[in-house]
Amino acid sequence: MADENARLPHTRMHSDSAETRSIVDLVLDYSRRRILWADTPLDHAATPSELRRLAGVTIGEDGIGATRALSVFEHVLAPACITTDHPQYLSFIPSAPSKAAIAFDLVVSASALYGGSWLEGAGAVHAENEVLAWLASEFGLPSGAGGVFVQGGTIGNLSALVAARDDARARREAAGAGRPEGGWAVVCSAEAHSSIKSAARVMDVDVVPVPADDDGVLRAPAVRTALEAHGDRVFAVVATGGSTNFGIVDDIAGIAALKREFDFWLHVDGAYGLTAMLSPLARDRFAGVESADSVIVDPHKWLFAPYDVCALIYRDPETGRRAHTQHAEYLDTLTEAGDWSPSDYSIQLTRRPRGLPLWFSLATYGAAAYREAVTASIALARRIADEIDSRPGLRLVREPQLSVVVFERDGWSREDYDRWSDRLLEEQRAFVVPSSHAGRPNTRFAIVNPLTTFEHLTAILDSME
Numbered sequence: 001m002a003d004e005n006a007r008l009p010h011t012r013m014h015s016d017s018a019e020t021r022s023i024v025d026l027v028l029d030y031s032r033r034r035i036l037w038a039d040t041p042l043d044h045a046a047t048p049s050e051l052r053r054l055a056g057v058t059i060g061e062d063g064i065g066a067t068r069a070l071s072v073f074e075h076v077l078a079p080a081c082i083t084t085d086h087p088q089y090l091s092f093i094p095s096a097p098s099k100a101a102i103a104f105d106l107v108v109s110a111s112a113l114y115g116g117s118w119l120e121g122a123g124a125v126h127a128e129n130e131v132l133a134w135l136a137s138e139f140g141l142p143s144g145a146g147g148v149f150v151q152g153g154t155i156g157n158l159s160a161l162v163a164a165r166d167d168a169r170a171r172r173e174a175a176g177a178g179r180p181e182g183g184w185a186v187v188c189s190a191e192a193h194s195s196i197k198s199a200a201r202v203m204d205v206d207v208v209p210v211p212a213d214d215d216g217v218l219r220a221p222a223v224r225t226a227l228e229a230h231g232d233r234v235f236a237v238v239a240t241g242g243s244t245n246f247g248i249v250d251d252i253a254g255i256a257a258l259k260r261e262f263d264f265w266l267h268v269d270g271a272y273g274l275t276a277m278l279s280p281l282a283r284d285r286f287a288g289v290e291s292a293d294s295v296i297v298d299p300h301k302w303l304f305a306p307y308d309v310c311a312l313i314y315r316d317p318e319t320g321r322r323a324h325t326q327h328a329e330y331l332d333t334l335t336e337a338g339d340w341s342p343s344d345y346s347i348q349l350t351r352r353p354r355g356l357p358l359w360f361s362l363a364t365y366g367a368a369a370y371r372e373a374v375t376a377s378i379a380l381a382r383r384i385a386d387e388i389d390s391r392p393g394l395r396l397v398r399e400p401q402l403s404v405v406v407f408e409r410d411g412w413s414r415e416d417y418d419r420w421s422d423r424l425l426e427e428q429r430a431f432v433v434p435s436s437h438a439g440r441p442n443t444r445f446a447i448v449n450p451l452t453t454f455e456h457l458t459a460i461l462d463s464m465e
């Protein structure tokens with residue numbers, strides 16, 4: 001049967017044939033090497049013309065074959081991509097997927113799983129929901145809390161805010177009121193992530209940026225002033241659970257307490273930082289998360305999952321479902337069934353069950369392994385902050401709370417940082433890019449990789465002499 005099929009030209013790409021087997025072997029062999037290889041270099045970007053010259057034309061009427069295509073990937077394309085899981089990758093927010101999570105990502109692809117509906121993906125959705133329930137309980141949310149794994153924090157924040165506005169609108173309509181005068185608005189810290197502004201633009205609502213205190217923390221008095229000034233226009237307040245630039249946690253408990261006086265949806269953007277609740281070194285900073293109406297956390301940041309995945313959790317999942325369920329004739333059979341379908345909880349319909357690599361890794365190693373790894377990064381951040389503090393010529397911009405350490409070199413201009421950073425990458429020693437705060441250039445270590453060591457970091461400090 002298989003061989004007969006293979007003789008029909010149009011089935012060549014799909015049948016079980018000698019060619020297929022060699023392609024699968026080739027790809028799995030490469031994947032195995034890449035997963036297990038400890039010394040993958042940092043690598044660096046190349047220019048479009050270099051890549052055109054080196055890769056040549058790969059797409060034409062006749063294929064170039066898997067051997068050549070994979071060779072182009074291995075020798076030309078992959079080296080032009082920075083190795084984000086390298087222990088000396090310390091820029092932006094790195095990625096540090098566990099070996100089990102990476103390996104299982106291959107299984108998710110191999111299994112052609114559809115994660116949008118219960119009807120099609122019940123088993124996968126069940127496992128994802130167990131992870132979401134575990135996260136919700138770590139965050140102190142009630143047992144009915146739940147949601148969906150979406151592509152990333154930007155989509156997670158947008159989906160949560162759409163649900164928040166929908167909820168506010170429904171309640172106003174029920175009370176016989178229309179759109180608030182001046183239109184809807186969302187309140188967040190001036191230091192909130194850019195994706196909040198982006199969500200507001202997509203939703204055509206206003207952002208009310210509220211200044212954080214000097215230590216970077218958004219606190220209740222400033223939020224109160226904004227709520228008083230903007231009244232019932234405000235449908236949501238976003239608290240950041242670990243800012244991307246500094247890893248600073250807003251005063252979530254203080255902001256949550258304002259719910260007793262004002263009517264708003266509290267969303268906690270914990271894309272990077274909420275994971276720190278797993279560690280006794282940081283858990284207390286997040287008091288108040290248990291009062292959130294929705295939260296997000298990106299497992300591709302600090303929960304050791306491969307790109308790209310964000311856990312979006314609603315306190316009351318019905319609010320997400322009311323806002324997001326898509327209706328269409330061909331979908332009615334799903335939406336009328338009343339099952340738990342992940343597509344009903346965010347703005348995306350088709351989805352791979354992108355929470356499964358995290359599920360497999362958590363099931364494999366257990367939560368305690370996660371707590372230890374997260375705690376180690378926070379402890380390392382504190383240790384290197386003390387080291388920076390003790391070195392003449394270096395200055396901490398802010399005391400770190402989680403695992404981001406921001407610091408300045410006395411007398412350095414932006415050009416000095418640029419030159420230094422370029423050289424580190426050129427010499428393949430580290431990927432640490434310049435940043436800035438309040439108009440002053442600086443640089444930062446974002447530490448999430450358990451393989452990053454104190455010695456890696458002091459060697460980078462030494463290079464600033």
Ligand SMILES: *Cc1c(COP(=O)(O)O)cnc(C)c1O
Binds near residue numbers: 152154242272310
């Ligand atoms: C990274 C980040 C986001 C955006 O998440 P993506 O997965 O990159 O879309 C949003 N908020 C915070 C606080 C972040 O750190």
